[in-house]
Amino acid sequence: MPHLITRRRGLALLGAFPLPAHLPAWAARRPATAAAVAAMPPVSLAPMALRQRRLANGLQVVSLPMQATGTVSVQVWYHVGGKDDPAGRSGFAHLFEHLMFKRTRHMPDEMFDRLTEDVGGQNNAFTAEDMTAYQNEVPANHLERLLWAEAERLAHLQVDQANFDSERKVVIEELRERVLADPYGRLFNALPGLAFEAHPYRRPVIGSEADLNAATLDDVRRFHATYYRPDNALLIVVGDFDAARLDTWVDRYFGPLATPAAPIPRVQVAEPARLRDQQARVQGPNVPLPAVALVWKGPPASHPDAPALEVAQALLSAGESARLNQALVYTARSAQAAGFSADLYADAGLLAAYAIAASGQDLRRLETALLDELARLARGRVGLDEIDKVRTQLLTAALLQRQTPQGLANAIGMAALQLGDPREADARLARLQAVRVADVQRVLEQRVLKARRVTIDYTQGGAA
Amino acid sequence: MTQAIDPRRRALALALGAGPAIGLSGLGLSGIALPGSAGAVPGVDEPPPAQPPRALQLPEVAERQLDNGLVVQVAPRPGLPLVSLVLAVRAGPEADPPGRNGAAELLATLWPKGAQRGGRPVGAAELARQAEALGSPLDARSSWGLGTLTMTVTSARTDAALALLADVLRRPLLAAGELDRARAQALDTLRLSLGSPDEVAGRVLRRSFWGDVPHGRVATPAALQRLALADLRGFQATWVRPDRVALVLVGDITPDAGFQLAQRLLGDWRAPAGAPPVAVMAPPRPLDHPLVLVDLPGAGQSCVAVAAPFVAQAAADRRTGVVAHAVLAGGYSARLNQVVRIKRGLSYGVAGTTEALAPGGMASAQAQTAHANAPQVLALLRGEITRLADAPPGADELAARQATLVGGFGRRLQTTGGLAGVLAGQWAAGRPLADLADHVPQLLAVTPAQVQDFARRHWSAGALRAAVVGDLSATGDALAEPGALRLRMAELDLDEPALRKPR
Numbered sequence: 003m004p005h006l007i008t009r010r011r012g013l014a015l016l017g018a019f020p021l022p023a024h025l026p027a028w029a030a031r032r033p034a035t036a037a038a039v040a041a042m043p044p045v046s047l048a049p050m051a052l053r054q055r056r057l058a059n060g061l062q063v064v065s066l067p068m069q070a071t072g073t074v075s076v077q078v079w080y081h082v083g084g085k086d087d088p089a090g091r092s093g094f095a096h097l098f099e100h101l102m103f104k105r106t107r108h109m110p111d112e113m114f115d116r117l118t119e120d121v122g123g124q125n126n127a128f129t130a131e132d133m134t135a136y137q138n139e140v141p142a143n144h145l146e147r148l149l150w151a152e153a154e155r156l157a158h159l160q161v162d163q164a165n166f167d168s169e170r171k172v173v174i175e176e177l178r179e180r181v182l183a184d185p186y187g188r189l190f191n192a193l194p195g196l197a198f199e200a201h202p203y204r205r206p207v208i209g210s211e212a213d214l215n216a217a218t219l220d221d222v223r224r225f226h227a228t229y230y231r232p233d234n235a236l237l238i239v240v241g242d243f244d245a246a247r248l249d250t251w252v253d254r255y256f257g258p259l260a261t262p263a264a265p266i267p268r269v270q271v272a273e274p275a276r277l278r279d280q281q282a283r284v285q286g287p288n289v290p291l292p293a294v295a296l297v298w299k300g301p302p303a304s305h306p307d308a309p310a311l312e313v314a315q316a317l318l319s320a321g322e323s324a325r326l327n328q329a330l331v332y333t334a335r336s337a338q339a340a341g342f343s344a345d346l347y348a349d350a351g352l353l354a355a356y357a358i359a360a361s362g363q364d365l366r367r368l369e370t371a372l373l374d375e376l377a378r379l380a381r382g383r384v385g386l387d388e389i390d391k392v393r394t395q396l397l398t399a400a401l402l403q404r405q406t407p408q409g410l411a412n413a414i415g416m417a418a419l420q421l422g423d424p425r426e427a428d429a430r431l432a433r434l435q436a437v438r439v440a441d442v443q444r445v446l447e448q449r450v451l452k453a454r455r456v457t458i459d460y461t462q463g464g465a466a
Numbered sequence: 467m468t469q470a471i472d473p474r475r476r477a478l479a480l481a482l483g484a485g486p487a488i489g490l491s492g493l494g495l496s497g498i499a500l501p502g503s504a505g506a507v508p509g510v511d512e513p514p515p516a517q518p519p520r521a522l523q524l525p526e527v528a529e530r531q532l533d534n535g536l537v538v539q540v541a542p543r544p545g546l547p548l549v550s551l552v553l554a555v556r557a558g559p560e561a562d563p564p565g566r567n568g569a570a571e572l573l574a575t576l577w578p579k580g581a582q583r584g585g586r587p588v589g590a591a592e593l594a595r596q597a598e599a600l601g602s603p604l605d606a607r608s609s610w611g612l613g614t615l616t617m618t619v620t621s622a623r624t625d626a627a628l629a630l631l632a633d634v635l636r637r638p639l640l641a642a643g644e645l646d647r648a649r650a651q652a653l654d655t656l657r658l659s660l661g662s663p664d665e666v667a668g669r670v671l672r673r674s675f676w677g678d679v680p681h682g683r684v685a686t687p688a689a690l691q692r693l694a695l696a697d698l699r700g701f702q703a704t705w706v707r708p709d710r711v712a713l714v715l716v717g718d719i720t721p722d723a724g725f726q727l728a729q730r731l732l733g734d735w736r737a738p739a740g741a742p743p744v745a746v747m748a749p750p751r752p753l754d755h756p757l758v759l760v761d762l763p764g765a766g767q768s769c770v771a772v773a774a775p776f777v778a779q780a781a782a783d784r785r786t787g788v789v790a791h792a793v794l795a796g797g798y799s800a801r802l803n804q805v806v807r808i809k810r811g812l813s814y815g816v817a818g819t820t821e822a823l824a825p826g827g828m829a830s831a832q833a834q835t836a837h838a839n840a841p842q843v844l845a846l847l848r849g850e851i852t853r854l855a856d857a858p859p860g861a862d863e864l865a866a867r868q869a870t871l872v873g874g875f876g877r878r879l880q881t882t883g884g885l886a887g888v889l890a891g892q893w894a895a896g897r898p899l900a901d902l903a904d905h906v907p908q909l910l911a912v913t914p915a916q917v918q919d920f921a922r923r924h925w926s927a928g929a930l931r932a933a934v935v936g937d938l939s940a941t942g943d944a945l946a947e948p949g950a951l952r953l954r955m956a957e958l959d960l961d962e963p964a965l966r967k968p969r
Contacts, residue, residue: 072522072876108511112808115799117513120866122873141873143517150513171811175767179814179834182766185661242520254509287764288661291654321603322578322594332591335647338654361654391599398601398620401548405881 047397049428050410053245055252059261060233063252064414064424066240068407073123074241075407076138076148078156079415081236082229083132084207085269085349091217093209096129097173098225102136103127104165107158109151111165117144117151131203132348133419139408142242146251152237153255156230161222170214177208186358188286189293189460196282196456197297197352201273232259234266236424238414241407273299273350276454285463291338293358293460294365296372298453300344300351303420307449309433310441311344311353316392317379317442318342318355323391326357329375336363336371348420353450365459373451380446384439396434522876522906525885527899528721532733535709539889539899540724541716543882547621549717550882553631554890555613556712557705560680560823561745566697567961568652568685573640573698574608575648577615580639583630587639593630600627604634610681610823611779612894613706618883621718625727628713632731635706645695652690660955663762663769663935667832669960670758670933675773675828677751678963686960708735709742712893717882749826750775752931755951757844758965761938762955768840768936769832772847775924776820776827779895783920784822785905789912790920791820791829792867793859794851797874800867801854802831805846812839816847822895837936841944844932852927858918872906 055063087094103125105111118125123140138148181187191206198204237256239248276299301307318326319341330337340357355372359365403409417427506512525541532538562569578597579590588596597604602617615635619627659665669684676682713732715724777787794801795818799808802816813833820829831851835843859867878884892902934945938952946952951965959967 070523071880072520073880108506112799116866119797119799119870119873121516122869122876124873124877139877141516141519143519145517146509147513147516150509168809168811172807172814175811175835176814178767178836183663183769183834184766185658187766288762288766290657290661321598323591323598328591328594331651332647335650338651338658358658360650361657387599391595394601394620395598398548398618401546401620402618402881402883405546405548406877 047400047404047428047431050414052414052424054424055249057232057253057257059257059259060231061256061259062236062418063256064236064238064418065243065245065248066410066414067243067245068241068410071242071407072142073139073407074142074145074148074239074243075411076140076145076152077135077238077411077415078152079133079135079236079238079419080229081132081234081266081419082134083130084205084209085131085202085347086229086267087202087205087209087213088221088225090213091209091221092205092213093173093177093207094213094217094221094225095134096207096209097170097214097217098222099127099129099134099136100169100173101161101166101222102155102159104169105160105162106154107160108154114138114151114155117147129207131207133415135415137408137411139241145239145243145248149251149255153259156232156235156256157259159226159230161219163219166219166222170217174211174214177211177214180208185286185288185290186293186460189284189295189458192282192284192458193295193297193354194352196280196458197299197354198273198350199276201271201350202269203273203347203350203352227262228267231261231266232256233261236415236418238411240411240414269349271349275299276456279454280456282456282458284458284460286460287462287464289460289462291359291361292365292462293356294369294372295354295356295458295460296369296455297458298353298450298455300346300353300449302349302351303346304348304422305346305351307445308344308346309430309437310445311346311351311449312434313389313392313396313437314379314442314446315342315344316396317384317388318375320392320395325375325379326355326372330357330368330371331360334371336360336368340372342376346420355450365461369457376446376450380443380451384442389437389439393435397431400431524903525716525879527889527902528724529899530725532708532729534733534735534737536728536732536735537712537893538725538728539712539714539893540719540721541714541885541889542720543717543885545718547718548618548882549621549624549627549715549719550618550886551616551624551627551631552712552714552886552890553615553635554712554714554894555635555706556611556710556894557701557745558608558610558612559683559685560610560747561701561705562680562683563697563700566693567683567689568693569697569701570608570613571685572645572648572652572690572693573701574606574613575652576640576644576698577606577634577638578604579644579648580641581633582637582639583633588633589639589641590644593634597627597630600630602627604630606634610821612890614890616883616886618717624715624719628727628731635711636732636735638702640695640698640702642695645693645698649690649693652685653687656685656687656690661762663765663767664771664832664834666760666762666955666958667769667771667933667935670760670935670958670965671771671773671830671832671931672828673960673965674753674755674758674931674933675750675830677753679748679751679825680745681747681823681825682750684960688961703738704743707737707742708732709737712890714886714889714893716886716889747825749778750828753951753965755949756928756931757945757947757950758931758933759938759945759950759952760933760935760955760958761953762935763937763939765837765935765937767834768837768934768941769834770840770843770847770932770934771830771832772844772851772930772932773828773830774851775929776829777822777924778826779822779824781822781827783916785908786912786916786920787822787827787829787924788820788871789864789868789909790854790917791818792871793863793917794818794854795829795831796867797870800870801850802833802847805850806833806835806843810846812843812846837938837940838942840934840936840941844934844945848927848930848932851925851930854921854925855918858914858921861914864912864914864917868910868912871909875905
């Protein structure tokens, strides 16, 4: 399951590739003090008491009351993402996300900032491969106002040419900041296009400057009419609220919204298996240390292999003691950073192993070292203490996320849009805890070691 | 449940909603009037009114001091089985010995790289594995006036986590091999950051604004090369002593349990004889050049950064300064982002920060933009900062920015880690626990006239310092202003007071 970066009006991209500074991960096969740790009581997590409804117009509503937070998270997740960008309009879903903060029938530009930030709340939004999410948190007494406003922009967005032009400039600035100014931005931006051969996932969610410049106001109107409709949306409310009043308000503001008769277009492309290994080179003008990335195709998020891949990711990359960090960064000192990620989307996935070279290191040796570590995990001995460590890490991370209304709403939204059911937020945690070493070894063997890959060298050179 | 424990304990349960504190609807914000909204129907063509505000509860914090001077703060938070632990040392890079920049940061890097545990040395790999088996990274960092070791674990692992943190802080191995490794990695990290315009701009701005004083120094490759194990051991021996350390525990733990745990694992730590040392510090001594330009050929964007004077840690008008800064840079809708992003689309966003440190403070703002737009963004940032002295915020604008500050503070208190960070920061700044309860009321008491007065006193054009880092060949001549210092990246030397590499 991808791990999102959400920034203000940002987009979830490259989530599995944290900046080198915080890189992760392991190798210790030391059973030493494990006994004390293993004796700890298992961590348990109470399931979320979700309330679920579906309105007659198709809107899905999930809510979760939380005591004494003083705030409430109000989020609307739409089943539309980068994969739905129109042809020749890569980056459009994300550009559109920015426009949702402009005027509506009854709201002036930036009214959402008045309704959130100006009363002590916050708003944000992100666009990912499969989804676009709008996320607000406000003092609990402002809940009704946010429901009104989200219904208003779902149904009555009004974008004019001036707003469109100005926001397109902002999005292009965002693209340059993420892709061009970041020394490794070009590498990570190139991965989807190299990993996928047919599915629209091959276009980066941020898109291209040329495609963004080609977009028109007509595209905006068409996109809103096509995808922003009650039966394509999930409303999530988490925090300090009265359930009966919430239901009344949801009926009042969202109930009257009409659902168009036309069906919602869905991407039907099936990603084929890769037939042969490939090599690729990507260059940037300011690459302080070269890097290598290996990418494979992965299964969709709902595939039974997904939990084992997520555990493999944690064994290889989660924390200082994770295998790739211990072997490449700590012991061999051949890499400045190294990681493995399983980015599993709704229709297909992308598995990647990568390393940023330490000064003076050769990329071929780094590639071999990455593959050796993957093989060692797939075929060597994995101690119980190591798998236990990863289970504890994953569960602790889930608990951390559940401390806030926004964190809980995120967990619900990801489960609903990628796994098809909000209750999967709890179920996937249970599945993660049940993953065995043999499962991890089987999926790595089949999907990585015996699968075809693309090897990408990233080096200094060329201009922009 | 803790009444009998300690007379120093402060109960901070303040129902802020009752007073002016969180009563934001009382500030005229509950029913924002829209243009042309006369006769509008709430809930139909304008937002429905807000409900009555709820009270925000500040956490209860119990505090006591162990006999060795170590301060223990415990904030119980029932609910999820999580505890955040912070071991904090009141010393940071400002205490680096002269010519030894980077000692505090490198020491913090080495803390998790080995410690004596139960009478035997435990190396970096095993230590990381022990921490992560408890579910948490062992986070070590050093910032101005504060070094921290932090973990967040499930409650059953609290004792084991504190035992580990205490060993790491009290008995680090500080091994030569680990220093070499950490130094090599730090040098590579520096190389990475020197390819990034915003990283370079941030460093240049610090050097320009603070000048050649302890808070103006940054760790450079040459400085890292100079550091020896003896420097780190010296820093550890001088500054890491129980009377300069605090333990903060937040989450699923009672004050009783927290105090007992602290006594058991930290109570036998003896402070060295003699009073704790005092760091020699100096107020900012800005560079003469109001603008430093650094040419980074091939950079994807330019970064424009501006610094302005800010208050010192103990200044009486600190919260006025915080509110004044918020009018400019406190959130998406604040003035700087309005003029740069919202009105003109020149940048993805303006980021603002403040630091109120012992000898003085710095407020800063920075934005990335296309090279050709850098002069315009620089003019806009400078113009908005100085304009505040003539254009104080209106009542609605001020109330909105105050609400943003209060809301952000409230959200930090939502998580165990957020609250633990707030408490450690307050302790490091020498503020009593009661100061936390004053925070929101004092922010909300600031008036437009006070903001204007603050801006007049601190934010004149001559007091600003700026840096632009990017591909200057694509920027044009508009930045060639009198007094500007222009350097190619290869000429930049952050160890030199004048920033230029000696020829």
